Amino acid sequence: MSGQNLAQNVASLAIVDYEALVNKDAAEIQKLVHAGQTVGMFYLDLRGARTRAIFDDMPIIFKTGNEFFNLPQDSVEKTESLRTGEERGYHPSKGFEYYEIPRDEFERGNWDLPPTFQSQEERIRRTMRTFNEAIQTVLAELCASVGINIPELSDDFTIPSDTALKLVFKPPIHDAGKVINASHTDFGLATLLWYDEETTQVPVYDEKGGQTEVWQTVPVVEGSVLINVADELAAKSRGGLHSTVHRVVAPPGPKRVRNGILYLFRPYS
Template sequence: MPHEVLPEKMASLAVVDYEALANKDAAEIQKLVQASQTMGMFYLDLRGPRTEAIFEDVSTIFNTGRGFFNLPRDSEEKTQALREGMERGYHVGKGFEYYEIARDEFQLGKWVLPATFEPEKERLTRTIKIFNEAIQTVLAELCASADVKIPELSDDPTVPSDTALKLVYKPPIHEAGKVIHPWHTDFGLATLLWYDEVTTQVPIYDEKGNQTEAWETVPVVEGSVLVNVADELAAKSGGRLHSTVHRVVAPPGDKRVRIGIIYLLRPYEA
């Protein structure tokens, strides 16, 4: 059976300038709110003085991540990083691996990095800080505009949460266009995705607003990360903010290793 090919139709999403948003620019806030009420997915442009360090840091973290994921699965670093029964730490899935760093534990100095990542502790610290401040700024403006109260939304790492930085590694086993993760919405408050290849697709809706079988691809926008409104934020807004349906596919071209970073803003669940 031939693999599904990527559709040629490309999605058109809003690009929100983080620097303008952080400076309380009214037009940028309105753009953010509009995007979150309609698509529920938008680009956040990080090419500004508050966030520009992220570009060099993430590139280095990607290279370090490849070194870690290329270790044998029974290596000491990987076995010691395994955490059964929770998403944090090192995990092996069907056709992928990931390593998730708990933001709270990391900020409080309670997280032990695998030896491969230890030299990049400063970069990881800076990356988590930038991602967290960026998504906190986004959430603060959305909550203010939609009059949403989120008591568990806090920048204090002593307040328990499931917020985390996740490095995802996918080996070169998928043909171009292969659906890797079927359609879904994200749980939590918001998801920030850093990627450099077209792997995300969103559904096309008919004139009645019903989801069809057709999909369009979310392109890469230089200098930007992709942000999704997630289920809990949509629920707390009474549906005024939209949790995006999306899926993950293998990018066009030859089979190859892919690695990405996801920042998950999630309140604590006992």
């Protein structure tokens, strides 16, 4: 592949500095607003003083997650963590496994982590709060830009919602480039994705705004998480904010275990 074609197949997304956003930097807010109203997907740089602890916590949370997911399927921890009929808790499937921690129950002290995770409870709590504060800051500016006010900005974890931190484990079964999750948009208000491999792709659109069959890879940007506007927020903004079409593919290279953490910010019930 030529250098020109390679460049055309890599998405170029805005990188928004979280510290500047918190400090109400006008240029940074404008960068965020433009991204939310056009592509609907952008990076949030978390290397500032408020959020840098996450870079120590995340590798340990990933390691702990691997210890849990590598337990036998009939282990007590996994069987007791299964939640039939709801997303929270442990869920196995053919292509991946995940463990979802509901924010409202966890913050109220009503959620018991499996024993493997219990030693890292404080890191998990700190990570959840960091992601929640980041999403709240981002959405406050995006909502202000389109003149809407959503009740979730009150940030009251005593009100039930499906907001959650999700740890995802993908075993080494997919060849490079294999589409794992087909083209879709996300349910909810916004999604925050922490990842260290190139697994997300976005479509290329033609001059009339039509989606083509060409996809661009979303690269990893050191020190940043990927955020995208989701369906509920786009609907509340009457289309002023854009819910991003994207898909998930296996990254380049040999088959290997892959990990990810998502923060799913969802409406109050």
